[in-house]
Amino acid sequence: MKTHYKxxxxxxxxxxxxxxxxxxxxxxxxELVPLLLPYFRVLRYDTRGHGHSSVTPGEYSIELLGxxxxxxxxxxxxxxxxxxxxxxxxxxGQWLGIHHSKRLKHLxxxxxxxxxxxxxxxxxxxxxxxxxxxxxxxxxxxxxxxxSAFQSDQPDKIAFMEQIFAKxxxxxYISCCAAIRDADFxxxxxxxxxxxxxITGDEDPVTNVEQAEFLVQHIPNCQLNVLPARxxxxxxxxxxxxxxxxxxxxxxxxxDRGMHVRxxxxxxxxxxxxxxxxxxxxxxxxxxxxxxAWGEIWTRPALDKPTRSFITLALLIALNRKDEFKMHVRxxxxxxxxxxxxxxxxxxxxxxxxxxxANEAIHAAEEIIQSI
Numbered sequence: 001m002k003t004h005y006k007x008x009x010x011x012x013x014x015x016x017x018x019x020x021x022x023x024x025x026x027x028x029x030x031e032l033v034p035l036l037l038p039y040f041r042v043l044r045y046d047t048r049g050h051g052h053s054s055v056t057p058g059e060y061s062i063e064l065l066g067x068x069x070x071x072x073x074x075x076x077x078x079x080x081x082x083x084x085x086x087x088x089x090x091x092x093g094q095w096l097g098i099h100h101s102k103r104l105k106h107l108x109x110x111x112x113x114x115x116x117x118x119x120x121x122x123x124x125x126x127x128x129x130x131x132x133x134x135x136x137x138x139x140x141x142x143x144x145x146x147x148s149a150f151q152s153d154q155p156d157k158i159a160f161m162e163q164i165f166a167k168x169x170x171x172x173y174i175s176c177c178a179a180i181r182d183a184d185f186x187x188x189x190x191x192x193x194x195x196x197x198x199i200t201g202d203e204d205p206v207t208n209v210e211q212a213e214f215l216v217q218h219i220p221n222c223q224l225n226v227l228p229a230r231x232x233x234x235x236x237x238x239x240x241x242x243x244x245x246x247x248x249x250x251x252x253x254x255x256d257r258g259m260h261v262r263x264x265x266x267x268x269x270x271x272x273x274x275x276x277x278x279x280x281x282x283x284x285x286x287x288x289x290x291x292x293a294w295g296e297i298w299t300r301p302a303l304d305k306p307t308r309s310f311i312t313l314a315l316l317i318a319l320n321r322k323d324e325f326k327m328h329v330r331x332x333x334x335x336x337x338x339x340x341x342x343x344x345x346x347x348x349x350x351x352x353x354x355x356x357x358a359n360e361a362i363h364a365a366e367e368i369i370q371s372i
Contacts, residue, residue, distance in 0.1 A: 004052035013305075016249075108199065136270050254296060305336075316328060325365075
C-alpha cells in the first residue's frame with residue numbers, strides 16, 4: 001500500500017493531519033495550509049483509493065483507512081498528532097478517537113456523523129458509479145459540496161474541485177463507499193477521550209447540524225461550530241475554518257498564539273527559563289515580545305519560519321548582537337535550517353556586514369551547533 005502525502009512545516013512544531021472527503025484528495029486543503037503553517041507541521045494525505053495513493057482491490061472499511069493513518073505517522077516517526085477529517089475523513093477521525101485517543105492531541109470532526117446515510121443509499125451510489133463513473137456525478141456533487149453563492153462567485157475553484165472529483169478513481173471511490181456504508185460509531189462515541197471540535201455547515205445536505213449535535217452530545221469534552229456552508233466549508237471558507245482550528249488548538253488571544261509560536265521556534269526549555277525570571281521590571285517587556293514579535297510578526301503566513309530565521313540571523317550579524325544571534329541559531333535549527341545553510345549565510349554576510357562581524361558569528365554558531 002502506497003500512501004501519497006505531503007508534510008510541510010518546521011520539525012519542532014506539533015503535527016496536524018488532514019484527511020480528505022470522499023471523491024476529493026489532499027488538494028482540498030490547499031488554501032487552508034498556509035494559514036496554519038506558522039503554528040503546525042501539516043501532514044495531508046490522499047486516502048486509499050483517492051488521488052495518487054494506491055487503489056487496492058475489494059471493499060474497504062473505516063478500520064482499514066484508519067490503520068493507514070497510523071501506518072503513515074509511524075513511518076514518519078510521529079508519535080502524537082492532531083487530526084482533522086472531513087466527511088469520510090471524519091469517520092476515520094472517529095475510529096482514531098475510539099482506538100488511538102492517547103495519540104491524539106486534538107480531534108476535529110468536520111461535516112460528518114456517527115453514521116452517514118443508510119445501506120440502500122450507498123449501494124445506489126455504488127451502482128451509479130459503476131454505470132456512469134465519477135465523471136458522470138461531478139457536476140451534481142458540486143451542488144452538494146458548495147453553496148450556490150460560492151459556485152457563482154468562485155467558478156475557477158469550482159472547476160478545480162470538479163476536476164478532482166471527476167478524476168477520482170472509480171474503483172477507489174466504490175471501495176470507500178462501502179467503508180462509509182458499513183461504518184456506525186453511534187454506540188462508541190463515549191470512548192473518544194481526545195478533546196474534540198465538531199464543525200459543520202448550516203446548509204450541509206449530507207451531514208446536517210442535527211447529526212453534528214449528536215456527536216457533541218455523545219463525545220466527552222466536545223464542542224460545535226457551524227459555518228455558513230454546505231459540505232466543504234474548509235474549501236469555501238478557509239480563513240474562517242483556520243480561525244476555528246486556531247481558537248480550538250492554540251487559543252483565542254494574540255498572547256496565546258504568540259506563546260505557541262515562541263515555544264515552537266525557541267524551544268520549551270528556553271521559554272520556560274524566561275518565564276521563571278519574569279519580575280515586576282520585565283513582565284511587560286516579556287508580554288510585549290510574546291504578543292508583537294511572536295504573535296503578530298512570526299505568524300504572518302507570507303514568509304515561512306525558516307525564511308524568517310534566515311532573515312533574523314542576517315540582521316543580528318549586521319547589528320553584532322552576539323547573544324541574540326546564538327539564541328536564533330538554535331531557533332533556526334528548530335525551524336529546519338541546516339548547519340551548512342547557516343554557514344553559507346555567515347559567509348555571505350562577510351561581504352556585506354564585514355569580516356569582524358562574520359568572524360564573531362561563525363564562532364558563535366559553531367558553539368551552538370556543537371552543543372546540540
